[in-house]
Amino acid sequence: MTEQSPAPSPDDLSAGPADPEHDSTATYALDRSYVDRLTRRVVSTTGSTDAVFSPIGGTPLAHVPQSSAADVTEAFARARRAQASWADTPLDERAAALLRLHDLVLDRQEELIDLVVWESGKARKDAYLEVAHVALTARYYARTAHQHLDTRRVGGMFPVLTRAEVHRVPKGVVGIISPWNYPLTMALCDGLPALLAGNAVVSKPDAQTMLTALLGAELLEEAGLPSGLWQVVAGPGPEVGGAVVAAADYVCFTGSTATGRVIARQCAERLVGCSLELGGKNPMLVLRDADVHRAAEGATRAVFSNAGQLCVSMERLFVADQVYDRFVDAFVSRTQAMTLGASQDWSVDMGSLISQAQLDTVTRHVEDAVAKGARVLTGGRARPDLGPFVFEPTVLEGVSADMECFGKETFGPVVALYRFHGEDEAVDRANDGLYGLNASVWTRDAARGRALARRIRCGTVNVNEAYGATFGSLAAPMGGMRESGLGRRQGAEGIHRYTEAQSVATQRLVPIAPVLGMSEEVNARVMTSALRLLHRLGRA
Known part of the structure; x- marks a missing residue:
């Protein structure tokens, strides 16, 4: 195997990460004002931070503010306020925001790739694929928005007499708990169809890759999404992740099968839906x-x-x-x-x-x-x-x-x-x-x-x-069978999971009940004749 020398790092980090909070000589990989701008997006009132180091030489990256359970509650409150008006925003305007995001991530790809590599240590070519996948996802859902979300006419009980239609109603606020291995893709791509469908998002990225997720949130706002619609919280999974699961109207989780089981039980208790992409061999x-x-x-x-x-x-x-x-x-x-x-x-x-x-x-x-x-x-x-x-x-x-x-x-x-x-x-x-x-x-x-x-x-x-x-x-759904998970991302399934199907039927001229003094027995015979006729006519 050919060897590539690691990126330069301070000598005092060669034996492992220093604690930059107590070491004034620590050299940070990223400009501090840049990091401060990103980390201000975390909903946090605790005053505590978590030091993050790069897998590249153990280089210090940031101190990320930590959220409490009360901060998660506040994040959901902000998201719900923003979601109320967002759900009323015309679908074409929501789709246009995703198309602007498509262009933004391609325009800012070098910045995004740099951040992904610093936080994850992955090869640069692998980091580029994250940028490409976010652009693909944004474009696909924007271009197919009406296909997935428009009100759909379906066959009514009786031709002409019954009009039936199906609406796609947003769930409300979606909780997304994303992993460290694809910090841009997993932080954003599951949330884009949720936004398009009229939801808000509260995101809890992994502690190691918070900065990438926060830059993604910044780009969403630059693309024209309302302030407050995408909230970010940070902290340990059991406390902060648990609080997200406890408050969300739908939960999207990517991670281990063991944690997925816990989330599935919590969602079942609350009778809310979840999609879980879990382990694989x-x-x-x-x-x-x-x-x-x-x-x-x-x-x-x-x-x-x-x-x-x-x-x-x-x-x-x-x-x-x-x-x-x-x-x-x-x-x-x-x-x-x-x-x-x-x-x-x-x-x-x-x-x-x-x-x-x-x-x-x-x-x-x-x-x-x-x-x-x-x-x-x-x-x-x-x-x-x-x-x-x-x-x-x-x-x-x-x-x-x-x-x-x-x-x-x-x-x-x-x-x-x-x-x-x-x-x-x-x-x-x-x-x-x-x-x-x-x-x-x-x-x-x-x-x-x-x-x-x-x-x-x-x-x-x-x-x-x-x-x-x-x-x-x-357009093809993606997800696991057996212990690899529940639900699907991508395609129609990937956006419909964030909606409730609401059926509205309007009855015309006559009720679905006996008329003109007809007895129940006579009504049953009339109904039977009608059912037989519809069958002969090939009606569904």
Whole structure:
């Protein structure tokens, strides 16, 4: 693997992050006035802050104000006041704001990418994909606003006599709890359809990536959204996240399955809806007729994008016997050629893990597998010389069910290779386990790949691609089956989740009841005759 030197950092940070609050010599990565401008958007009256450091050299980034439960209550109060008038704003005006955001994020992409990389440590090319996805999402929902939200006429009980229509009514204030791994995409993209549908948002981003989320909130206001419509709170999940769940009219959460279960129970108690994108142990299938080199290239992206810290990345590769050896040679060769580092440079192929906790998990999974007999084909080591949380892209062979990385999500740059003999076996092994988020199938016969995809119990399946084909197809819903979650983002489902379907029916001329002194018995016979007639006429 090619090495990329880390970004320069102060000497006193080489052994770990300093505490800039008590160290006047600490050098911040970002201009303090810039950070202060962003952090003023946090709803906070506590006077307490949380120090945030970059995975790039442990460089100090900011002190983020912390919110209390009372601050969350205030954020919801502000959001509700703004939402009342926003819901009455014409749909075309709401859509126009999203189109302005589309242009803003493209115009400000360098600033956004810089901030994403500083906060997450990911490769710059991976950070750019976040900008692109926000632009895609904003444009898709703006252009399809009427398709999803206009009042829809439906068939009434009786032709001519009954007029029925369905309205889409906003939920009110949506609570969005977003993770650190895609700080721009996850902070904004789930909220854009909520806004378009007439809702307000209270957002609780992860503590490590608050600045990116706050810049996103600033751009929303620059795009013309009313002040107060998008509120941001900060603080520990159990306290601040719990308060968001307790107050929201709908909850959107992306994170672990364990936390998702807690949120689902809390929402059930309150009888409010939620969508949950949770864990995954995603499989990739390389069939006997696959283009081996194309599949190997796709596998490097499937496994190592964002250092494997991607909910839809692959952690299990099932390869047909007929091509196994050739695929492994090509895949390992490509993996070893990757450029590693923790910096802002475009030349980095794979960046850093985000934290010591992630590094500990990845290290533990690899060491456990090796201790129990797995073989490391490449990688397998932390690289503190490149950055405090950099871990080499790692390919394992011989992983078995007694190893921690066999069924548990690693969420890092580690993949296990397995042979398969027949496609039925491959599908069964892909479906093994508790998760069902994303899968990938590689074959020269696309129709065969699509047929196989329908047998895999995952919310998205990509043929001859890793995850980008479904992730970037905004009209296609995305989400998990089984313990990978509830609900869907993107497409019609991604905006309808933030609305209540309200049916309004108007009856004309005669009531749906006996008329002119008709008895109930006679009315039943008349109704029966009418039902038979409608059936013969082919009415729904």
